[in-house]
Amino acid sequence: MNDETKDLILSVFEASLDAQLRAVRRLRQGEPSPAEPRRRKGLSQVDMAFDILKMARSPLHVSDILHRIHSQFGLTVDRESLVSSLTKKVARGDRFLRPEKNTFSLRPEAL
Numbered sequence: 001m002n003d004e005t006k007d008l009i010l011s012v013f014e015a016s017l018d019a020q021l022r023a024v025r026r027l028r029q030g031e032p033s034p035a036e037p038r039r040r041k042g043l044s045q046v047d048m049a050f051d052i053l054k055m056a057r058s059p060l061h062v063s064d065i066l067h068r069i070h071s072q073f074g075l076t077v078d079r080e081s082l083v084s085s086l087t088k089k090v091a092r093g094d095r096f097l098r099p100e101k102n103t104f105s106l107r108p109e110a111l
Helices: 003-029 045-056 062-073 079-092
Strands: 096-100 103-106
Touching (some): 045 062, 045 096, 045 103, 062 079, 062 103, 079 096
Antiparallel strands (some): 096 103
């Protein structure tokens, strides 16, 4: 075996052992493994908007949706993020409609 191949194999083993050692140290310290799935602690932005629109029973401008999310859930949601998420749902035909610019409502079948 030439030196280059030997060095490559040893580097692979070293990287593998290093990763194993970091995992053992994390377990010893009680840190959760990065591979563990996160548990959802609440509703997504889209789910909150859905609840707001369902209660409103009429189209709402995104500013009104954001205000009501803040009032009802105590969270400040990024406007662009919410508009982007809702626009994608509209394009997929998933629960939401966009009757006017920056105004959203629920599909009749979603009520």
